[in-house]
Amino acid sequence: MYLGIIATLAYGILAITGGIIGYIQANSQVSLISGSISGLLLIFAAYFQLQGQPWALILAVLVTSVLVVVFAFRLIKTRKFMPAGLMTILGMLTLAVMLNQIVVLR
Template structure:
C-alpha cells in the first residue's frame, strides 16, 4: 500500500466526518450528502487502487481536486478558516501526495 492510497482513504474519511459534523451543527443536509458521496468515492478509489486499478488513482485525484477548489472558494467567500480552510489545506496536501505517487507509478 503506497502513500497515495492512504491519502485518498484518509481524506475520504475526513470528508465523511466533516459532512456528519456539518449536519449535526447546522442541520445541513447538503453537507451530509456531499460529504458522504465524496468521501465514499475517495474510499472506493483507494480500494480500487489496492486492487491494482490505475483509474482508482485518477478518480481520487479528480475528487480531491474538486473538493480543494470547492473549499478554496468557500474560504474566500466566508473568510472562516473552519472548516473550509482546514479542508482546503488538507486537500492540497492529500492531492500533492496522490499526484506524486501517481507520477511515480507511471
C-alpha cells in the first residue's frame, strides 16, 4: 500500500522540479505554474492517502493520467525524450503502481 503513496509523492516532486527547471532554462512561466500545481496536487494526494482517505488515490490517478497524456502529446510534437519522454514513462509507471494499489484494496 505504501508503494503507491511513495510513487505519488515522487512523481509530485518530479513535476515541481521539472516546472522549476523549465522556468529556469526556457523562462516558461507555464511550466512553472503547471508543474507547481500538478506537483502540489500529487503531494496533497499522497498526504491524504497516508491519512486513509480513499478519494486521495482517485485524485492522484486523475492528475497523473492528465500529466501522462499532456507529456505524451508533447513527446509526439517535439520528438525530444527530455523531458516529455521521461515524464511519460515515469507517469505510466506511477499509474501502474497506483492501479495495482486499487486492485489490491478491492
